[in-house]
Every structure is written in structure tokens, then in C-alpha cells.
Amino acid sequence: MVGIVPAFLEMARTFPEKCAIECDGRESTYAELAHRVRATARELGTAPGPVGVLTDRSEATVVALLGILAAGGVYVPVDPSFPAARRQALLEAAGCTRVLGPSGLVPVPTTAPDTAADGAHRASPAPEAGDPEAPAYTLFTSGSTGRPKPVLTPKRAIAASVASLRDLFALTPADRVLQFASLNWDTCLEEILPALTTGATLVFHEEAYTGSIPRLLRAVAATRVTLLDLPTAFWHELVRHLAESDEQLPDCVRTVVIGGEAVSPARLAEWRTRDTGRVRLVNTYGCTETTLITHAVDLHGPGAPGPGAWWGEHGGVPVGRPLPHVTDAIGPDGELLVSGPALALGYRDLPEVTAERFVTRQGPDGPVRWFRTGDRVARRPDGHLVHEGRLDAEIKVRGIRVDPGEIEAHLTAHPEVGVAVVVGTRVEDRTTVTAYVVPQRADADDAALARQVLRDLRASVPGHLVPHRVTVVPGLVHTAGGKIDRLGTHRRHSPAAAPSAPAEHRGGLTEQDNR
């Protein structure tokens, strides 16, 4: 398996004058990008360990990513818009001693003196430059304690996954891929790495990130983007916009990749009416712990079967079959298990959580390591998986995995909040996150408290951890065993959840794909 950096440098030798990155109209060739990547790798030195990167929508972030990989380090993207305390916590959890940002390479400021000394020797042992088991990047997933869990992804995982994705996307050097996903989640690597190891062009455009779909569509047309990779929740909004404005997707687009949560059959039906027969619509599934995409299926377009082949009434829209580098299995409780070279090394410094989710089972040819996804699935006779729900309380917020416990931990840290539960409910194609909080003081003004808690949360945590609604309640509902009952609390206190609403049981709750 050819590593990411050698594959990129091979493209730089093959197409030195070809445009690698177009950023708001400015072009950089493959030769120029390779030059900057080598310079960054030299600055970092050999095996620099985990390096934080304050990401922005520009070539600089791609140079940092490839430069860190080329030096044998571990790329750790951090959103500069996150509150400072959270940025610091992420950098420390990933073991970063240095961070690359607009002002160059600087030491990570340390909060506690002993963390600094510890951080240096705790940094991952310097790997052999070519060791495929060496970590390549660290991304975070939601943790129930309020602290995100750092996922360590090795070089072999990213190499195997990106090789499959080049084939899945059928990329050629003529392709132009929009960089749309947040640079702090793994979806952006689906955009960046297959493109830059194919000789294709990666396009950044400031109008794509404004939240305005008309501006996005104009930017896509103006920069002749051929491949779009969108969170399913955003794609739902795009389809609504096209239908309500009676517009079409720009002609240059040939492939739209979606993923992150369940596809709405209604939006899919609308998509089919928008003259999209020439566009591949590819639904995908994957977890951070199994590296980018592990399952995919063409839902519509040239490679898809005709209408009604698999969407509609029977069990929802499928998430597809395993990609060539993936082996899957379904456990006795319906849980999807994934194995193969794309599995992460585990959660950094969290051996117990790692042992719980990454399990080794005896196979016919020896022990096999599996990742337990926590997703309940069923396999259709044609081999495509259909997602049926979660085995735990995890929810998806605009495509991002969120453990309700993480939001609850932030809520209960608020001085005016006693206890709290968080519930995700799905109505049509959208997830609403509701927090039920019990005031610390009995004389609290409910409406004012709800507003204050929401405002304070918006100021202190990233947007995906801010509930849509905060409802102040006198008490939470407990199970017979004395545990807090999230669903019971929701049923008792939600105005929408009338006692007769049967959707409340399973269908109404957020039960989605795990991307």
C-alpha cells in the first residue's frame, strides 16, 4: 500500500505544472505545493510527534497536513473558533507540544506545569518513518464525560481508505473537488487526500462557506467543481432549496457524495425531479474509528438501479456495501462490526474505552480485530446494509456524532443548573436536540434561566453541543432502578410528545448513521 505522502509526491512529479489547489481564484501547482510541504516537514524535523494545527480554509492547512505527515508526525487539527479552553483541552489530550498557526510554529501554552514535562515524554514514541502502524492523525469524537475522545489513526488506515475512495469516486486528474467539510472532522480528508493523490484540483472558495446556498451554487458553477461531498443534513437543505427555487444543480457537477445520517426518502424523491439523472448520488457510511468511508452505494444517477430499487417504504434508504478494504459482520444484537486495515489504533490514553470498542475475536485464520460501531443494521438480500438505529444514546447533530452525556456534562457545570438530560428527536429530515434542566435554586425564573443557560452554552462550547431548546422542568424521570430516564423525561415534559404519540418509542428518536 503506497502511503499518502509518496502518492502525492508521485503526482507532483507526474503533473508538476498542474493546478493542485485553487483558493479564491489563486492557483498553486503540484510542484509549488510539494515545495511548501517539504519546507514544512524540514521545519518540523524528524518524527515531531503530535502537532496541532489551527485550521483555516486555505492552502496553508493542506500544507500543514501533508508537511506533518511527511515529517512522520501526527496531524491534530483544531478549530480556531472553538473557545480557548476547549482548544487547549484538545491539544493536551492529543499530546501536542507545538501548534502550527498563522504566526508559524509555536509551543502549546501549558495550563499546568507538570503537564508540560509529561506531555513531552508522553508524546507517541518516535515511529520509524515508514512504519504503517505509526499514527498519522488524531481526531476527536464525543465522550460521555464531557471530554472528547482522541482517535489515533495510523498511516495504513488512511492509505487503505484513500485508495478505495479514489476508485469509489472514479477520480481523474480532470476532476475539481470542492473543499466544503469543516477542517476539524474527518470528512475533509475525503475531499483533500483522494484529490491530491490523483492529480485532481482541490478548490477552496469563500462563498461556499457563507451558509447561503445561492452563493454556494454560484461558486460551484464559477469554479467548475465536478465533485461535491456534503453532510446529508446539508444535502437535505440543498434539495429543498433546488425544489423551492425551481433551480438545477450546476452542469459541471458529476458526483455528489453524502453521508452522516439517514437519507430522507422525501428529499431523495425531490432530488430525482431536479434533472439529476447524469449526477452520481453516492450515499456513504463510516466512523472516525474506521477511517473515512467504509460502506457506499449509488442511490441515483448513471450507476444506480431505477426508481424504487431500494428506497422507499421498506426499511429506509441503504448505506451500502463494504468497500474493498473493509470486512464487516453483524453481531447477535444487530450491531455492525468492522475490521480490516482501516481500523484506528484506539483512543489515546483511554485503554478501557479502547478495549470496550475495539475487540479481538478468533477467526478461521487467527485473531481478528473488530470495531464495534454501536449502530444496529440489517443486511438486505442484495448485500446492502440498512441502518436501523443505535445501541446506545448517541445522536447526530448536523452530521456530527454527539454523546448526550457530553452536553449534559456542560449543562450541569452551569452554576444555575442542578441536573440535566439531553434528548435528540428526529422529525422528518431534521434532528432537534432538547435539554431538560432542573434549576439549582427553587426560586428560579424558568424562562429567564432557560435563556441564560442557552446563551452561556453558546459562548462556551462548539455549536454542535448547543441544544436547540432548553426546557426548565421541576424534576427528571427515573427508571425503576433509580437511573435517570432520558426518554421518560422527554415523554413527560415535551409539549410535542403527546401520550398518544407512538413515534416517541423508537422512530421519533434520533437513530441514524454513524458518520
Next chain:
Amino acid sequence: MSPDDMVAIFRRVLETDGVTADTDFFESGGDSLMGTRVLSAVARAQGVELTFDDLLVAPTPALLADRVASVSR
């Protein structure tokens, strides 16, 4: 675009009648994805392509209508 027109857009997107000219979008269940619907509706009605940042600094129907007026002037 009058504040009343904007109230109607907010009501449709937030799926509640409890919206007045001074209702804060983000304190009434609105998020960035629902924000795209407000921006698309304004673009259709008025031909003005606001951004999510406009909604962040002008999160009520009254403020956002003012913003549309100042942009289209």
C-alpha cells in the same frame, strides 16, 4: 421587505407561530442549517443573498429586515 414578511419566514422555518419581530432565531430553536432556509427564502423574495454572518449579527426579524433594506438600497 417589511418586518412582517420576515416574521412570516421565521415562522415557517422555525415551525412555530410564536414569532414576533423581536424573536431571536437562535434562542427559538434555530440552527445553522435552518438558517440556510431563511437565507434562501430572503433570496427568493428579495433577490438579496445574505450570509449566515448576517443572521448572527441580526438574529431577529426586525433586525434582519433592516439589514435587507440597507443592502438593497
